Amino acid sequence: MLRSRIIPCLLVKNRGLVKTVNFANPKYVGDPINAVKIFNEKEVDELIVLNIDASVQNKEPDYGMIKNLAAECRMPLCYGGGVKTLEHVERIISLGVEKVALSSVVVSNPQIITRAAEVVGSQSIVVVLDVKKAGRSGKYEVWIHNAGKSTRQSPIDLAKLAENLGAGEVVINSIDNDGVMNGYDLDLINKIREAISLPMTVMGGAGSLKDIAELIQSFGIIGAAAGSLFVFKGVHRAVLINYPSRAEKDALANQCHLMS
Amino acid sequence: MIGIVNYGLGNVQAIANIYKRLNIEAVIASSPDELLTADRIILPGVGAFDWAMKRLNESGMKDTLNELVVGKGKPILGICVGMQMMAKRSEEGCLEGLGWFNAEVCRFSKESGGRKVFLPHMGWNDVVPRSTDGLFKNLGVDARFYFLHSYYFLPADQDHVLAVTDYNGPYASAVRSGNVFGTQFHPEKSHQWGIQLLKNFTET
Numbered sequence: 040m041l042r043s044r045i046i047p048c049l050l051v052k053n054r055g056l057v058k059t060v061n062f063a064n065p066k067y068v069g070d071p072i073n074a075v076k077i078f079n080e081k082e083v084d085e086l087i088v089l090n091i092d093a094s095v096q097n098k099e100p101d102y103g104m105i106k107n108l109a110a111e112c113r114m115p116l117c118y119g120g121g122v123k124t125l126e127h128v129e130r131i132i133s134l135g136v137e138k139v140a141l142s143s144v145v146v147s148n149p150q151i152i153t154r155a156a157e158v159v160g161s162q163s164i165v166v167v168l169d170v171k172k173a174g175r176s177g178k179y180e181v182w183i184h185n186a187g188k189s190t191r192q193s194p195i196d197l198a199k200l201a202e203n204l205g206a207g208e209v210v211i212n213s214i215d216n217d218g219v220m221n222g223y224d225l226d227l228i229n230k231i232r233e234a235i236s237l238p239m240t241v242m243g244g245a246g247s248l249k250d251i252a253e254l255i256q257s258f259g260i261i262g263a264a265a266g267s268l269f270v271f272k273g274v275h276r277a278v279l280i281n282y283p284s285r286a287e288k289d290a291l292a293n294q295c296h297l298m299s
Numbered sequence: 300m301i302g303i304v305n306y307g308l309g310n311v312q313a314i315a316n317i318y319k320r321l322n323i324e325a326v327i328a329s330s331p332d333e334l335l336t337a338d339r340i341i342l343p344g345v346g347a348f349d350w351a352m353k354r355l356n357e358s359g360m361k362d363t364l365n366e367l368v369v370g371k372g373k374p375i376l377g378i379c380v381g382m383q384m385m386a387k388r389s390e391e392g393c394l395e396g397l398g399w400f401n402a403e404v405c406r407f408s409k410e411s412g413g414r415k416v417f418l419p420h421m422g423w424n425d426v427v428p429r430s431t432d433g434l435f436k437n438l439g440v441d442a443r444f445y446f447l448h449s450y451y452f453l454p455a456d457q458d459h460v461l462a463v464t465d466y467n468g469p470y471a472s473a474v475r476s477g478n479v480f481g482t483q484f485h486p487e488k489s490h491q492w493g494i495q496l497l498k499n500f501t502e503t
Binding site: 040041042043044082084085109110111112113114115132133135137138157158159160161162163207208236237238239260262 | 307308309310311312313316317345346347348350380391409415416417418419420421422423424425443445447448449465466485487488490491
C-alpha cells in the first residue's frame with residue numbers, strides 16, 4: 040500500500056547548502072551535491088531543494104545547478120525558488136526534475152499554475168505556502184519572498200485555490216517552527232488537510248523521528264519534510280547528514296495503519 | 300547497447316548513470332542514427348500526455364522507434380508517460396498515442412467508497428508482479444517503487460498486465476506485449492529495486 044513520504048528539504052543560497060531558523064540567519068552547511076550523494080546512499084524517499092534567494096532577487100532559476108542536481112539525484116526531486124513563468128517550469132522539468140515548486144505566483148500570477156499543470160501535468164506542479172501566525176490575532180497568514188512580505192491571506196484559502204488552479208501537491212512550510220526542532224504545527228496541518236484533496240507535505244519543526252511518527256499517526260498518508268532534522272545531529276547541532284534506515288521508516292509508515 | 304530516447308523530457312541522465320554504474324553500455328539517443336545503434340530501448344517520461352507526444356513527434360525519432368519496435372521487434376521499456384504514450388489515446392490529451400497496445404489511458408476517480416481520493420497517486424507503493432521472472436526477478440518480497448501520476452493505463456487484453464498496484468483499487472502498474480514493456484512507476488527513481496529492474500530489462 041501507499042506509504043507516507045519522508046523528505047529532506049535542502050535550502051540553497053549562492054549554490055551553497057544553508058540552514059535557517061524562522062527563515063533568518065542562513066548558516067552555510069556544505070555543498071548540495073555532496074548532500075544529494077549521501078541521501079542517495081541512504082535511499083531517501085524524495086528530495087526537495089529550494090533556492091531561497093531567487094525570488095527575492097528576481098533571479099532566473101539556476102539551470103546549471105538544477106541540471107547537476109537532477110543528474111546526481113537517484114530519488115524523485117522537487118525544485119523551487121524563483122519559478123515564475125511557464126517557460127521556467129518546462130525548462131526545469133526538461134532537465135530531469137520530477138516536480139517544480141511555485142510559491143509567490145499563487146498570489147501574483149495564479150494562471151501560471153493552471154497553464155503549467157495543463158502543459159506538464161498537475162503531478163509535477165507543487166505549490167509551497169510559507170505560513171506564519173500574525174502577531175496579535177494569532178491567525179495564520181501566507182508570506183512570500185523568503186518571509187519578507189505577507190500576502191495577508193489564509194493558508195486554507197490559498198491551499199484551496201492551489202487545488203482549484205490545478206496543482207498536484209501542496210507543501211505547508213511553518214515559518215514559526217522553521218529550524219526550531221520542537222515538533223510540527225499539527226493544528227495548522229489539520230486545518231489544511233480537511234480543506235483539500237491533494238497530496239500534502241508539511242515542513243517546519245521536526246526535531247526527532249517521534250515528531251514524524253506523531254504526524255503520520257495523526258494524518259495517515261502525508262509527506263513529512265524536514266531540514267534541520269536530517270542535516271544536524273545532537274545538542275550542539277553539528278552538521279551530519281542523516282536519515283532513518285529502512286526498518287525505521289517501515290516502523291514509521293506502520294503508524295498510519297493504526298488510523299484505518 | 301541500450302538506447303535511451305532523449306526527446307526533451309524524462310530523466311535520461313539518471314537512467315544513463317544507473318547503466319554506467321552497472322557497467323552496461325548505454326547511449327543517450329537524440330537522433331535516429333544514434334537510436335539505430337541500440338539493441339534495446341528505454342522511453343522515459345515525466346509530464347502530460349500531449350506535451351510528451353508532441354515532443355516525441357517533433358524529435359524526429361518516432362518513425363525510427365516504430366521501425367525498431369514494431370518492424371524489428373527490439374525490446375523497449377516505456378516509463379510513466381513513456382508507457383502511457385504506447386496506448387492508443389489518453390483522457391489527458393487530444394493527440395494520438397503510439398498504439399503499440401490496444402489500450403486507453405484513463406483518469407483515476409476522485410472518490411472511492413464514499414471517500415476522497417488524493418490525486419495524483421504520489422509516493423512509494425507496492426508492485427505485485429504476475430511472475431517473478433523476467434522484468435521482476437530478484438526483487439525480494441518488499442519491492443516498492445515510486446509513482447507520480449493521475450492517469451492510469453487500461454489495456455483491453457488482461458494478458459498484457461505484467462504487474463498490479465493497489466491505489467483505491469487495483470490497476471496495471473506494468474504491462475507487456477511481446478517485446479514492448481511499460482512501467483507506470485519510475486525505476487530510475489526507485490533506488491535498488493529500480494536498479495534491479497533496469498538491469499533485468501537488459502536480460503529479458
